[in-house]
Amino acid sequence: MQLDSLVDAVRTAYAQRLPLRVRGAGSKDFYGGMLAGDVLEVGGYRGIVAYEPTELYLTARCGTPLTEIEDALAEQGQMLAFEPPRFGVATLGGCVAAGLSGPRRQQAGAVRDFVLGAKLIDGTGQALNFGGQVMKNVAGYDVSRLLAGSLGTLGLIAEVTLKVLPRPVAEQTLLFEFDEAEAIARLNAWGAQPLPVSASFWHEGRLALRLSGAAAAVEAACRRLGGTPLEAADAFWHSVREQSHAAFSASVLWRLALPSTAVEPGLDGLVAIEWGGALRWYAGEQGAIRGAASRLGGHAVLYRAPESLRCLEGAFTALPPAMLALHRRLKKAFDPKGIFNPGRLYAEL
Amino acid sequence: MAPEQSRFQTDRALLASRLRGILPPHCLLLDDEDLRPYECDGLTAYREMPLAVCLPETEAQVVDVLRTCHQLGVPVVARGAGTGLSGGAMPHAQGVVLSLARFNRILRLDPQARLAVVQPGVRNLAVSEAAAPFGLYYAPDPSSQIACTLGGNVAENSGGVHCLKYGLTVHNVLRVRVVSIEGEVFEIGSAAPDMPGYDLLALLVGSEGMLGVVTEVTVKLVPKPELAQVVMASFDDVGKAGEAVAAIIAAGIIPAGLEMMDKPATAAVEPFVQAGYDLDAVAILLCESDGTPEEVAEEIARVIAVLNAAGASEIRVSQSEAERLRFWAGRKAAFPAVGRITPDYYCMDGTIPRKRLAEMLSAIADMEQKYGLRCANVFHAGDGNLHPLIMYDAAKPGEWARAEAFGAEILELSVALGGSITGEHGVGIEKINQMCVQYATPELEVFRRVKAAFDEEGLLNPGKAVPSLHRCAEYGRMHVHQGALKFPELERF
Numbered sequence: 001m002q003l004d005s006l007v008d009a010v011r012t013a014y015a016q017r018l019p020l021r022v023r024g025a026g027s028k029d030f031y032g033g034m035l036a037g038d039v040l041e042v043g044g045y046r047g048i049v050a051y052e053p054t055e056l057y058l059t060a061r062c063g064t065p066l067t068e069i070e071d072a073l074a075e076q077g078q079m080l081a082f083e084p085p086r087f088g089v090a091t092l093g094g095c096v097a098a099g100l101s102g103p104r105r106q107q108a109g110a111v112r113d114f115v116l117g118a119k120l121i122d123g124t125g126q127a128l129n130f131g132g133q134v135m136k137n138v139a140g141y142d143v144s145r146l147l148a149g150s151l152g153t154l155g156l157i158a159e160v161t162l163k164v165l166p167r168p169v170a171e172q173t174l175l176f177e178f179d180e181a182e183a184i185a186r187l188n189a190w191g192a193q194p195l196p197v198s199a200s201f202w203h204e205g206r207l208a209l210r211l212s213g214a215a216a217a218v219e220a221a222c223r224r225l226g227g228t229p230l231e232a233a234d235a236f237w238h239s240v241r242e243q244s245h246a247a248f249s250a251s252v253l254w255r256l257a258l259p260s261t262a263v264e265p266g267l268d269g270l271v272a273i274e275w276g277g278a279l280r281w282y283a284g285e286q287g288a289i290r291g292a293a294s295r296l297g298g299h300a301v302l303y304r305a306p307e308s309l310r311c312l313e314g315a316f317t318a319l320p321p322a323m324l325a326l327h328r329r330l331k332k333a334f335d336p337k338g339i340f341n342p343g344r345l346y347a348e349l
Numbered sequence: 350m351a352p353e354q355s356r357f358q359t360d361r362a363l364l365a366s367r368l369r370g371i372l373p374p375h376c377l378l379l380d381d382e383d384l385r386p387y388e389c390d391g392l393t394a395y396r397e398m399p400l401a402v403c404l405p406e407t408e409a410q411v412v413d414v415l416r417t418c419h420q421l422g423v424p425v426v427a428r429g430a431g432t433g434l435s436g437g438a439m440p441h442a443q444g445v446v447l448s449l450a451r452f453n454r455i456l457r458l459d460p461q462a463r464l465a466v467v468q469p470g471v472r473n474l475a476v477s478e479a480a481a482p483f484g485l486y487y488a489p490d491p492s493s494q495i496a497c498t499l500g501g502n503v504a505e506n507s508g509g510v511h512c513l514k515y516g517l518t519v520h521n522v523l524r525v526r527v528v529s530i531e532g533e534v535f536e537i538g539s540a541a542p543d544m545p546g547y548d549l550l551a552l553l554v555g556s557e558g559m560l561g562v563v564t565e566v567t568v569k570l571v572p573k574p575e576l577a578q579v580v581m582a583s584f585d586d587v588g589k590a591g592e593a594v595a596a597i598i599a600a601g602i603i604p605a606g607l608e609m610m611d612k613p614a615t616a617a618v619e620p621f622v623q624a625g626y627d628l629d630a631v632a633i634l635l636c637e638s639d640g641t642p643e644e645v646a647e648e649i650a651r652v653i654a655v656l657n658a659a660g661a662s663e664i665r666v667s668q669s670e671a672e673r674l675r676f677w678a679g680r681k682a683a684f685p686a687v688g689r690i691t692p693d694y695y696c697m698d699g700t701i702p703r704k705r706l707a708e709m710l711s712a713i714a715d716m717e718q719k720y721g722l723r724c725a726n727v728f729h730a731g732d733g734n735l736h737p738l739i740m741y742d743a744a745k746p747g748e749w750a751r752a753e754a755f756g757a758e759i760l761e762l763s764v765a766l767g768g769s770i771t772g773e774h775g776v777g778i779e780k781i782n783q784m785c786v787q788y789a790t791p792e793l794e795v796f797r798r799v800k801a802a803f804d805e806e807g808l809l810n811p812g813k814a815v816p817s818l819h820r821c822a823e824y825g826r827m828h829v830h831q832g833a834l835k836f837p838e839l840e841r842f
Binding site for chain 2: 052053054055056077078099101105109110112113122126128129130132133134135136137138139140141142143145146148149150154165166167169188189191192193194195196213214215216217219220221257258259260261262275278279297298299301316317319322323326327329330332333334345346
């Protein structure tokens with residue numbers, strides 16, 4: 001597939017004011033608002049365009065499977081440090097559009113922290129280049145970072161440049177028996193110390209803590225923290241990253257982003273805690289969950305649910321009116337006729 | 350002056366009377382002698398007198414000032430400590446300077462949650478000082494950190510010598526509270542991850558005061574490493590030093606800091622700070638490792654092996670905290686040290702892919718001949734951010750114009766080599782023409798639309814950061830597309 005064919009498709013949609021539903025591999029069709037518009041398949045626009053291990057960047061087309069990218073990185077001892085879920089087939093474009101980060105986020109940062117540049121086809125069908133391939137670049141507004149988590153509503157993310165990092169030399173996972181409150185307290189206490197904690201996952205009274213870094217640092221931290229070493233830790237973290245772990249199996253699943261120190265919000269159905277306490281997963285229909293999250297200074301995403309419930313609740317916490325108006329003006333700056341993924345982020349966008 | 354200037358015609362008397370109605374006398378400067386200190390920021394070559402300087406003490410006053418300026422159609426330039434190096438805080442001749450200097454309180458420091466809520470006029474270093482008793486610090490450390498403010502850091506997306514490992518301002522700010530030109534207050538981001546909606550924080554950080562005025566910032570604090578040590582390596586060739594940098598990264602090491610200085614820079618610095626630099630070296634590298642003592646020992650050993658293999662002629666490792674600070678003191682004092690050996694200097698801020706370093710430095714050497722000016726180079730080698738210091742004498746006719754042309758050529762070469770015109774100092778007024786080189790018309794058009802989504806009338810910091818189409822046409826330079834200059838056959842070095 002050529003860039004021109006994507007540009008042509010967008011130009012046609014622009015001319016005819018036809019909504020487009022941009023789709024990479026469809027691995028995250030469950031996520032966000034309703035799916036609307038004619039499907040524009042972009043998975044065929046794929047391939048790694050440039051990869052310079054010593055410059056710490058990789059540029060690839062949007063349809064490139066994450067597994068292909070990560071295989072290329074692994075050959076050079078490098079990785080996508082934000083550990084995005086792959087759900088088997090996920091593409092780079094979808095990864096950036098959804099903005100979902102994985103277990104290592106608490107240590108390494110989120111998708112947006114690794115976006116260095118992007119080629120974007122805007123709502124009029126222009127192919128635009130923002131950012132670049134260097135680590136530091138403050139010329140112009142940081143449009144490429146803005147695309148992370150925009151769910152494709154600002155334009156077709158055709159190509160992305162990501163910062164990549166070396167894989168840690170050593171990793172070790174420790175298990176602890178803690179209840180929810182103690183897990184949150186310990187995670188925050190450890191977070192304030194110079195410990196190489198790279199991931200945490202609490203489920204049913206058991207906390208798994210991953211340490212990553214220089215071999216000596218990981219060994220020293222293990223001695224200091226105690227706990228029980230976990231065998232087959234790679235498979236375990238894979239199940240967390242890909243959400244194939246039993247904790248994520250509920251048909252209605254909420255994702256609460258909170259300040260890491262937030263107390264227990266007074267809700268039933270907690271199934272998992274990640275990111276040092278900043279990400280908490282709840283199962284089941286929850287009437288009071290959005291209010292509870294807001295009171296604690298965070299927000300709740302209806303992550304996985306039947307369509308009827310998603311229609312009723314909206315996937316994401318509603319924006320205050322002035323903020324929504326600003327979002328609409330921004331959307332219009334990129335997509336004047338509103339053709340890209342209408343309603344996928346908010347019904348009004 | 351640019352057409353952005355002629356767009357505004359402010360009724361000075363009306364503006365003064367309206368501002369007197371909303372600010373107490375000690376928060377408002379209107380006389381020329383009081384306005385004079387505000388006529389420029391750290392880029393002193395560009396100056397402009399504002400009509401008024403507002404020094405509000407409360408967010409409500411900020412809102413009132415912005416609403417008033419919005420009603421009257423008066424430009425507003427926000428200002429922190431005025432240490433910026435791209436003229437981003439240079440006043441507008443028809444406008445108001447909105448100084449956040451009195452927003453200087455740390456509102457909350459939460460060691461458990463590892464964050465600090467600060468006002469925008471708080472100095473960068475003050476945050477780390479306040480966090481120190483808890484074993485925490487704020488990671489971005491621009492060289493001006495004793496003076497520069499968090500509000501200015503947010504505006505410029507400031508970096509420092511540790512950003513390869515710890516990130517830029519954009520990676521370390523969790524939330525900002527912003528007032529729009531219309532006086533509307535927005536909360537953007539929070540202590541919780543992944544804000545709902547668009548990542549406006551990514552847009553706000555580095556927006557150079559063009560989108561809104563920050564009244565509060567929440568920053569992330571990180572645990573202070575137990576130990577830091579620095580390796581200093583000498584090289585007899587700049588190319589070898591550049592390859593050593595790539596070899597360190599290729600070995601899977603992300604140092605806490607990785608800096609390079611060339612011979613003119615070390616020669617300027619050494620008499621000033623006695624850092625103990627090897628003055629025979631053509632280039633020196635400073636490579637810092639931090640972490641637990643075990644981690645640092647392991648990493649330092651690997652760094653030394655890589656540097657030896659890369660042909661370092663001498664290697665020294667700091668043996669104490671005092672020695673580590675002394676090695677860094679030279680790097681951190683590079684700008685003032687160069688300031689001692691020349692009446693004036695002009696600091697550039699391009700970024701390039703690290704592998705093009707030797708090419709860039711040899712081109713700069715040719716430019717020194719071409720423009721008849723000397724240049725010392727300090728380089729955030731780890732992240733490809735070059736700070737050539739062009740030495741000139743403003744008192745000599747024509748020298749500033751030559752320095753400016755020298756700088757412009759470096760920036761345009763940065764773009765041609767696959768980099769950017771600015772890594773951390775911002776575009777401001779200084780690099781406004783080179784924006785026409787880095788970006789093509791359609792991208793600039795998008796920037797203008799983004800700006801209009803926040804500030805429809807273009808009253809916040811007009812004439813900075815994003816050039817008008819007219820300006821690019823006047824400058825007449827071509828956009829360099831993906832490293833390929835048009836007319837590649839033309840001599841450009």
